[in-house]
Amino acid sequence: MHKSNAMWSEYHTFLVAAQTLNFSRAAERLGQNTSSISRAVTRLEEHLGLRLFNRMPSMRLTDPGERLYSEIAPLFEGLQEVESAIKSDDGKIRGRIRVVGSPEVVHWFINPAIARMLEEQHEIHFEVEASTRVPNPIEEPVDVYFSHRRAEVINKSLVARPICSMPQGLFASPLLLAGRKPPRVPDDLLQWPCLGRQGEPEWELIDPQGHKHLMPVQAILLATPNDARMDLTLRGLGIAQFNLPSANEAVESGKKLVRILPGYTLQNMSLYAFLLSRRLIPQAVQIFLRYTTEEAKKYFPD
Known part of the structure; x- marks a missing residue:
């Protein structure tokens, strides 16, 4: 058998090691010991004449390692998909x-x-x-x-x-607004306590003419997830940003919220799958x- 045809085990070991970037975790996933993983990777490197991993100071793929991974990962995962499919003919995933x-x-x-x-x-x-x-x-x-x-x-x-893409709005509790005129322009927010999200240093508001207003969040508290910020808003502790369905859901469930600066549009928040x-x-x-x-x-x- 040609040597390149006898390296499938080493390629599979490399694939798992590249996914974990840790020989010990790769060994756990494959049910082997760490030294076996290291030897398999070394054999593959010697076979290719290329260094696939930089081991120090922390493990990472070299450029040839990155290229090899990107080329063979779809092949092995495609094989797993085919294997799963042919084992069953009932149409279930x-x-x-x-x-x-x-x-x-x-x-x-x-x-x-x-x-x-x-x-x-x-x-x-x-x-x-x-x-x-x-x-x-x-x-x-x-x-x-x-x-x-x-x-x-x-x-x-x-x-x-x-x-x-999720439309946003600013909301407050009547408890916070009691006896005070609500904000009329974005600069008024500087005089009010606000509740922000982590990693949210400013709010971008767009006026009816399409002009953007970047307002630093005068956050007395940064809170995630959404429910934690909603609870504090309903207690009258500050103005907070929520997506509109979330605020509407709160109102429909009997909770009192008031839209702040309703004539302004906030920048939509985009949700991603990583x-x-x-x-x-x-x-x-x-x-x-x-x-x-x-x-x-x-x-x-x-």
Whole structure:
């Protein structure tokens, strides 16, 4: 057998090591010991005559390693998809999907998408974390991360897929406004306590003429997730920004909110799904993303 045809095990080991960037974690995933992983990678490097990893000071792929990964990852994942498909002829999608998203995104979009897939009797196992943290899909078993915080996701191994654009508004409780005239122009906000989101230094308001007003957020408190900020707003502690369906849902449930500066439009917030760019997206994840986007469009049509 030609030597290149006998290297499939080494290529697969390299693939897992490149995904984890840690030989110990790769060994755990493959059910081997760390020295076996190291030897397999070394054999592949000797076979190719190229260094695939820089081991120090921390493990990372070299340029040839990056190129090799991007070329072979879709091949191996495609094989897994084919293997799964040919083992079953019942039309069901099988797999595991691990998702991280804020509580409101889980409530509005993710859970309904999951319900649709389960109602269609696909054999998918879901792991859902309702959180505002920014995970690291390179080191964590996360398939999809939903967030509007694109500026904070700086990992080049991730690709952002737009899900929807969410219109925003400023709101306050009548408790805060009691005995005072509400803000009439953006500069008036400087005289009021505000409740901001983490990573949100300013609010961009657009007046009826289309002029933009960047207002620094005089935040007495930064709070996430959405429910925490809503609770503090209803207690009369400050003016806060919410997407319009969220505020409307609060009002419909009997909670009192007043729209602040209703003649001004806030910059829409974009929601993204972050995925590993190196991986071929499994069919189960593709369907889940499609259903999630369809659920989001019910709240936020273009």
